[in-house]
Amino acid sequence: MLGCKPAGTPLEPNTHLKGQEGDPVDKGSYQRLVGRLIYLSHTRPNITFAVSMVSQYMHDPHSTHLEAVYRILRYLKSAPGRGILFSKHGHWRVDCFTDADWAGCPDDRRSTSGYCTFVGGN
Incomplete structure (x- = not known):
């Protein structure tokens, strides 16, 4: 490689x-x-x-x-x-986001989903 x-x-x-x-x-x-x-x-x-x-x-x-x-x-x-740099912020707010691809796999029609969680501005 x-x-x-x-x-x-x-x-x-x-x-x-x-x-x-x-x-x-x-x-x-x-x-x-x-x-x-x-x-x-x-x-x-x-x-x-x-x-x-x-x-x-x-x-x-x-x-x-x-x-x-x-x-x-x-x-x-x-x-x-x-990459992600985790830095220090003055708050601890939690923000969450999600997305999905319903039945996107051609073999078994399984769904793919993902999520992101941001803690304290990171």
């Missing part, structure tokens, strides 16, 4: 991953990569949607899913200084 070309977005536009596409890959290494991306998404909310898409296939990953994970890593390489 050191010599790879950086990507401008976490996923290709209009990406729709499917269950049994491509060759099977090592489940353990895929789960470790996606687990680390889930942890990283707490401070990098711009990758949260892409990570939620690839995490749906942790039980049976294939080469197309791994390529999507590599795309997220290439995107992270293009933006090394971005």
